[in-house]
Structures are given as structure tokens and as C-alpha cells.
Amino acid sequence: MAFAKLHCVQSLQQAQENQQTDALIVIGHFAAVEDEKLAKAINVAQQSDHRVGKETLLVTQAEVPGKRLIVSPTGPLNRDFDDVRQVFDAAARAAKIAQDAGARHPVLMLNAVDINDPRYQQAHLAAYLGFCQALYQPLEAREAHGEEAIEPTTDVTLVGALDADWAMAIEAGKRVARDLAGTEPERMAPPRFAEYCRQAFAHTPVKVSVIDDFQQLQHEYPLAAAVGRASISVERHRPCVIRLEYKGSKPERTVMFAGKGIVYDTGGADLKVGGHMAGMSRDKGGAAAVAGFLKTVAEVQPSHLNVIAEIGAVRNSIGSDAFVADEIITGHSGKRVRIGNTDAEGRLVMADLLSHLREEAAASDLPSDLYTVATLTGHAALSKGPYTALVPNGYARRQQLAQQLFDSGESYGDPAEISWSRREDFDFVKGHTLCDDLLSSNNGPSATTPRGHQFPMAFLVGVSGLDAHGIDSDKPINYVHVDIAGSGIEGGDWQHGKPTAAPVTCLAGHYLR
Missing domain, CATH: 3.40.630.10 (Zn peptidases)
Structure with missing residues (x-):
């Protein structure tokens, strides 16, 4: 039974040290960007495409894995009706774009998601589960075409504190x-x-x-x-x-x-x-x-x-x-x-x-x-x-x-x-x-x-x-x-x-x- 195996690291730098990673997916609200280098890259992208930070988009960025930067906004997360499903949904949208672009080992990273807020304490888990939900293909399709052909994404690296075995147990x-x-x-x-x-x-x-x-x-x-x-x-x-x-x-x-x-x-x-x-x-x-x-x-x-x-x-x-x-x-x-x-x-x-x-x-x-x-x-x-x-x-x-x-x-x-x-x-x-x-x-x-x-x-x-x-x-x-x-x-x-x-x-x- 194949689905994207999860690897967890503490920093983006650690994720980039893995030569297999081939895309960076950033999920969150982009009114502000916490990482200085990432903020610069997004600002440059926004100058040529005002949709960046407002819609889920892939832009070319030389300094990220695979030169693929996918920005997937959640929208604001501080309103009465906001909840962690916005992280799940943003990860799902980004997963499909990453896979269609040829990424097989992307990096997932949150931006401006307050994990101290009780609503978002499971945000890292939600990102991984949303990613897997989007890439899942039906059993009959896998049997007809082969899992490797239609579910080619083999690994995902998540920047953040999450028990990978626990997350993969839920996904299983x-x-x-x-x-x-x-x-x-x-x-x-x-x-x-x-x-x-x-x-x-x-x-x-x-x-x-x-x-x-x-x-x-x-x-x-x-x-x-x-x-x-x-x-x-x-x-x-x-x-x-x-x-x-x-x-x-x-x-x-x-x-x-x-x-x-x-x-x-x-x-x-x-x-x-x-x-x-x-x-x-x-x-x-x-x-x-x-x-x-x-x-x-x-x-x-x-x-x-x-x-x-x-x-x-x-x-x-x-x-x-x-x-x-x-x-x-x-x-x-x-x-x-x-x-x-x-x-x-x-x-x-x-x-x-x-x-x-x-x-x-x-x-x-x-x-x-x-x-x-x-x-x-x-x-x-x-x-x-x-x-x-x-x-x-x-x-x-x-x-x-x-x-x-x-x-x-x-x-x-x-x-x-x-x-x-x-x-x-x-x-x-x-x-x-x-x-x-x-x-x-x-x-x-x-x-x-x-x-x-x-x-x-x-x-x-x-x-x-x-x-x-x-x-x-x-x-x-x-x-x-x-x-x-x-x-x-x-x-x-x-x-x-x-x-x-x-x-x-x-x-x-x-x-x-």
C-alpha cells in the first residue's frame, strides 16, 4: 500500500540539504512572510504576477528545491469561523500542482500559522493529510494502471514538529x-x-x-x-x-x-x-x-x-x-x-x-x-x-x-x-x-x-x-x-x-x- 512517506525536519535548511527534494510548498496567510529569503522571493514573484499569495500558484525560484516554489494561501486564520481545514485544503491544492509539475519529493512548510492557537495545534498534521488526500487514486485505477504510474509522489518532507509515524498511521x-x-x-x-x-x-x-x-x-x-x-x-x-x-x-x-x-x-x-x-x-x-x-x-x-x-x-x-x-x-x-x-x-x-x-x-x-x-x-x-x-x-x-x-x-x-x-x-x-x-x-x-x-x-x-x-x-x-x-x-x-x-x-x- 503506497502513499507519500513522511520525513520531518526542524528547518528549511535541513530540508534543502536533502538532494532529492524537488519543490517547496509554502502554506499559510501571506500578509506577512516569516522567512526573510522566502519573503524576498515571493515579493519578486508578485511584481510579475499579482495572484501570488492570493491563489495557489507555482513560480520559478532558483534558490528552492527543484527551482519550484508553490505558494498556497489559506486566507486569514484569525476570524471567528476559521479552522485548521484551511491548512488541509491549501495543502491539497498545492499537492496536485506539485505532482503535475513533476515533483516527487516536495517540501511542505507553514507560513504565519500560529500553532499556539488551539485551532491550529494540529496544522502540520493537517497539511500532510491534505497533501495525501489530494494525491490518493482509487483502488480500481491503481490496479488498472499501477500505483507507480498514477501515484508517483513517493516522499514528502515537512518542516515542523510532527511525529511522522503517527501521521502515517492515520493516513494508512x-x-x-x-x-x-x-x-x-x-x-x-x-x-x-x-x-x-x-x-x-x-x-x-x-x-x-x-x-x-x-x-x-x-x-x-x-x-x-x-x-x-x-x-x-x-x-x-x-x-x-x-x-x-x-x-x-x-x-x-x-x-x-x-x-x-x-x-x-x-x-x-x-x-x-x-x-x-x-x-x-x-x-x-x-x-x-x-x-x-x-x-x-x-x-x-x-x-x-x-x-x-x-x-x-x-x-x-x-x-x-x-x-x-x-x-x-x-x-x-x-x-x-x-x-x-x-x-x-x-x-x-x-x-x-x-x-x-x-x-x-x-x-x-x-x-x-x-x-x-x-x-x-x-x-x-x-x-x-x-x-x-x-x-x-x-x-x-x-x-x-x-x-x-x-x-x-x-x-x-x-x-x-x-x-x-x-x-x-x-x-x-x-x-x-x-x-x-x-x-x-x-x-x-x-x-x-x-x-x-x-x-x-x-x-x-x-x-x-x-x-x-x-x-x-x-x-x-x-x-x-x-x-x-x-x-x-x-x-x-x-x-x-x-x-x-x-x-x-x-x-x-x-x-x-
Whole structure:
């Protein structure tokens, strides 16, 4: 797995001593330039091109590596709404220009970015991650053309204090997440999703196990099996559950994830029409992010954590055996679920995963944090825009877990916003008759349903048995539902956009630093 290897130095002079460096990228606000020689070079460039310092541009400069100077402005960084993503974005813009110009080992340097400001303490990391995000190419493209041909930048030297191993561990996880989220539905059908995980975690401390026997899935994961029912006749589309498990040497806490891995979502019997099916190979972004975070865990190898993930890799196909609205299906927890809409399949896949994890958490002596991570609702994208939506249960709210994740996201440039669950959400998913305990969803679009991204959290609490572990119980358990429908893809272009790997960086910043 190739991406630009990071080298960190303390000064520009040290970077220039490396004969391989072949471009200098300067990122920041150019109202003032801190380095005297650089200030002179930029001033000379501005005399012939007034855009220098205002737009991302390459200019020829004899005294910098490769005679290539790329000036990439962030704009002002002191306003109410400024944040470290401006550094990330400026690095991404510059990376593409540098690579297209032929640079293979550029130098990254910040200018006038106050790393003592809490907003910019992770600015050096943001610059490296933005650089890598821009140069990432999809898995299918790398397999077709070769990594060296389309990802030729091999190294980057960063001027500043940053732990290179830590930064590359995050990027390794983000790369796994982007590969799994962005790859087309045949290349990343459930069995091949599982095989990618086996390869990604080979020779690491993360144990990978796969359940792909359909009878076992029906018994242990009946709601997920129902979603995958119409895909069984096509062997390469058959569903599976992938378990990833990391054990720390001195664990103080267990972090558990249920990941939505819908490798393709036709909508099922409630078929997506009017062109809305395009891009639904990215409906596995939650599972991809979970696997990506485990990859970072595998690289960092924290002693203080156990991390367990269960991923439901399922294709929601249409066919004669497709599950339909009005069916009542008993989940792993014993709760009877009336299907409201087959296009609300992701919460069904995660329900049994979460129920299994809830049992483990309840039986453990260690405190546990449980998460569901999913590209779940259009409502999250509509109400939160490009931000991850966090919906905590009462205990996670009391323990300030959502606030801690929010703070991590702000610091690391992987931002989230908090939504609270309310009694209306739990009322919304109550069963309507004595036949059923819960309703999976209404039969309208989430984007036009009031509280459309909050009520699925209430459903997941009820269907998994977590309602027995609230603040009123003897064994309360932290739980946060994470909806990345708005944050998972650049620009919200689900068919063509590049996956962002949200919230891998946020989770890494919270749990691994």
C-alpha cells in the first residue's frame, strides 16, 4: 500500500540539504512572510504576477528545491469561523500542482500559522493529510494502471514538529477507508470486502474472522440476513459479517463499532428510481471508516485499548426473494421489527451487530464505548451539510463522550456536530400493534422527515437491547450513533466524489493520542 512517506525536519535548511527534494510548498496567510529569503522571493514573484499569495500558484525560484516554489494561501486564520481545514485544503491544492509539475519529493512548510492557537495545534498534521488526500487514486485505477504510474509522489518532507509515524498511521487508516468506501460494487462485493480486510490486516495484531454461512447469518444476524436475502442466489454477492479484533496489552477500555457495509443499495423492493441509485456503491462508507480506524489502531498498537468491530457487508438487491415492507422479523435481541421501508436497510444490518456487541460490553469488566457508523440518512446531509452527525445516548451525553469527539474533530480537522435524541424519536419507532415491538422507519424520504437522522438512533437503541443499559440501569453503556452521510464524500457527490475517510482522524485523535 503506497502513499507519500513522511520525513520531518526542524528547518528549511535541513530540508534543502536533502538532494532529492524537488519543490517547496509554502502554506499559510501571506500578509506577512516569516522567512526573510522566502519573503524576498515571493515579493519578486508578485511584481510579475499579482495572484501570488492570493491563489495557489507555482513560480520559478532558483534558490528552492527543484527551482519550484508553490505558494498556497489559506486566507486569514484569525476570524471567528476559521479552522485548521484551511491548512488541509491549501495543502491539497498545492499537492496536485506539485505532482503535475513533476515533483516527487516536495517540501511542505507553514507560513504565519500560529500553532499556539488551539485551532491550529494540529496544522502540520493537517497539511500532510491534505497533501495525501489530494494525491490518493482509487483502488480500481491503481490496479488498472499501477500505483507507480498514477501515484508517483513517493516522499514528502515537512518542516515542523510532527511525529511522522503517527501521521502515517492515520493516513494508512484513511487509505483503507477510502479504498473500501469508493470502490465499485463488483470489485468490493461482500466476499471481496472481506478479502481486502484479510489482506489489510495480515501480519498485524488485528484478528480478522468472517461469517459467510447463510444459515448461521439467519440464526445470529437475522435482520442483516433479511436484507441480503435477494442476493443469495448470486454467489459473489452473498452477505457476510466481518469481525476485526484488537487486544491491547494493558486495556483500560473497550471501543466497539458496528459498521454499515451496504456494498450496493438498490433500495430493495422500495426501489430507488429517478437516477437515485447511482453512487450507492458508496453506501458502505461507515464500514469502510470502521475498518480504516482499525488499520490506524494496528499501526499505533495502543496498549490501553481493546478495539472490536463487526461489519455487515451486504448487498441490498431486488429480486423475487427480496424482503418487503410490512414483514415482521425478529432480531438477535429478540425484538420484533416491522419493516417500514426496505430502503432503510442500513439500520437493520447494524442492529444485530450492535446487539452482539452490546452483549459483550454488558459482560465485560472494562468500560465500553459503542458506536454505529453509517452513511445512513439524507437528513443528516441536509441538516449538517459536510459535517459528521453524532447522536449520543443519555449515558454518553452524561459522560461528555460526544463533546470529546466534537473537540477532537475540531482540533484535527475532521469536524462533527452533535444532535440530541429526544422522546419523540423513541415514540416514532414504537410498534403500532401487538405484533411488533419496533417500526424500522416510516415510508417517506428521511430528508423530508422531521428528525430524520435522530430517530434511527432510537431504533438502534431499542432493537439492539441498549435500552436496558441507559442511565436508569445498573450497567449503563456509552453509545454514539455516527451518521457520515454528509461528511463521507467530498462535495457530496456520491457517484464521483473522492471518499474523505471521515471520521477516522477524529477517532484517532480522541482515542490514540
